[in-house]
Amino acid sequence: MIKRRPTRMIKIGGIAVGSEAPVSVQSMTNTLTEDSAATVSQIKNLESYNCEIVRVSVNTALAAESLKEIIKNVKVPIIADIHFDHRLALASLEAGAAGLRINPGNIGGRQKVKEVVSACKDKNVPIRIGVNSGSLEKGVLDKSGGDFAFAMVESGLKHIKILEDESFYDIKISLKSTDVLTTVAGYKLLAEKVDYPFHIGITEAGTIFSGAIKSGVGLGILLYEGLGDTIRVSLSDDPAMEVIAGYNILRDLGLRRGGVQLMSCPTCARTEIDIVNIAKKFEKISAKIKSDVKVAIMGCVVNGPGESKHADVGIAGGREKSVLFSKGKVIGKFDNKDILNALINHIESITGEKIDYNGGEDLKN
Ligand code: SF4
Numbered sequence: 177m178i179k180r181r182p183t184r185m186i187k188i189g190g191i192a193v194g195s196e197a198p199v200s201v202q203s204m205t206n207t208l209t210e211d212s213a214a215t216v217s218q219i220k221n222l223e224s225y226n227c228e229i230v231r232v233s234v235n236t237a238l239a240a241e242s243l244k245e246i247i248k249n250v251k252v253p254i255i256a257d258i259h260f261d262h263r264l265a266l267a268s269l270e271a272g273a274a275g276l277r278i279n280p281g282n283i284g285g286r287q288k289v290k291e292v293v294s295a296c297k298d299k300n301v302p303i304r305i306g307v308n309s310g311s312l313e314k315g316v317l318d319k320s321g322g323d324f325a326f327a328m329v330e331s332g333l334k335h336i337k338i339l340e341d342e343s344f345y346d347i348k349i350s351l352k353s354t355d356v357l358t359t360v361a362g363y364k365l366l367a368e369k370v371d372y373p374f375h376i377g378i379t380e381a382g383t384i385f386s387g388a389i390k391s392g393v394g395l396g397i398l399l400y401e402g403l404g405d406t407i408r409v410s411l412s413d414d415p416a417m418e419v420i421a422g423y424n425i426l427r428d429l430g431l432r433r434g435g436v437q438l439m440s441c442p443t444c445a446r447t448e449i450d451i452v453n454i455a456k457k458f459e460k461i462s463a464k465i466k467s468d469v470k471v472a473i474m475g476c477v478v479n480g481p482g483e484s485k486h487a488d489v490g491i492a493g494g495r496e497k498s499v500l501f502s503k504g505k506v507i508g509k510f511d512n513k514d515i516l517n518a519l520i521n522h523i524e525s526i527t528g529e530k531i532d533y534n535g536g537e538d539l540k541n
Contacts, residue, residue: 189253189274194373202229240267309353325361373405447475449493467527
């Protein structure tokens with residue numbers, strides 16, 4: 177059982193972050209924010225995967241204008257990601273942002289910080305300080321003697337002090353490096369110094385394959401140590417994949433419940449159907465299922481049901497027909513072309529949940 181680090185609690189819209197609140201899963205859009213229709217559509221897709229917080233870059237005045245329209249049309253709380261320009265932060269707050277990601281040391285002086293802090297206080301909007309090892313201040317780097325974890329913590333503390341000097345404590349903080357051990361060392365060191373909640377992630381982690389592994393390792397270590405209150409898995413892929421990966425990491429650590437636990441066999445000479453393709457298709461559909469259900473996708477009838485006795489439901493492939501089984505017992509036989517549909521129908525019947533798979537489109541090749 178993981179013991180979480182006690183922290184202050186902040187709220188991003190309706191989502192509590194910190195201490196005993198569930199570790200939340202977030203992602204970031206990669207559409208042009210100025211294109212509100214495309215951004216709304218991407219956020220709605222993220223919502224369908226239960227993404228709990230979405231970050232959107234606000235890089236121009238037009239993007240801030242577009243943010244208004246975006247926020248009006250989505251349910252999930254939106255964090256505006258701002259670099260340097262405090263006017264964009266103010267415009268984003270006006271547009272209804274539920275959180276800001278902005279580094280107060282980079283926005284051009286105390287007066288501008290005061291304006292942003294005052295608007296955040298008025299609207300009860302927290303600020304995330306986002307320290308990235310790739311963009312550390314020169315003075316901090318010089319002082320660190322090349323210790324990036326130490327440098328990230330120093331930088332974070334400097335930004336925190338600027339906000340605390342304005343009596344602002346509605347803060348969360350991230351220290352991201354693309355190196356797992358540097359990231360872990362940074363958060364561990366910072367945890368000894370502050371009680372603000374942590375947004376954790378490994379930055380520029382890579383593609384769905386390498387990035388999910390790197391994030392699983394890095395976030396896994398941190399979360400196991402009780403560090404981390406909201407997570408973003410950063411992937412060079414569809415942002416929905418970040419959400420799927422995030423929930424998998426949390427579920428494997430017992431930090432979130434609900435959703436599908438998928439077992440699938442590695443295939444072998446006994447495999448009789450295209451398990452790889454079936455498992456991939458089902459994995460994407462299963463990411464939208466909220467009920468707690470164990471599903472097995474196995475390549476042969478001889479060993480499949482027995483090897484996955486604990487599954488609530490599973491399929492075991494045959495040459496032309498495959499079987500559907502539950503807790504190791506066969507409960508039906510279907511043509512291979514219908515087996516995935518049969519699996520989904522069975523999950524719907526045992527959970528009572530209506531599964532969203534685009535009216536069958538997601539089952540096609
Ligand atoms: S379930 Fe069957 S096909 Fe899959 S690995 Fe085991 S023996 Fe091979």
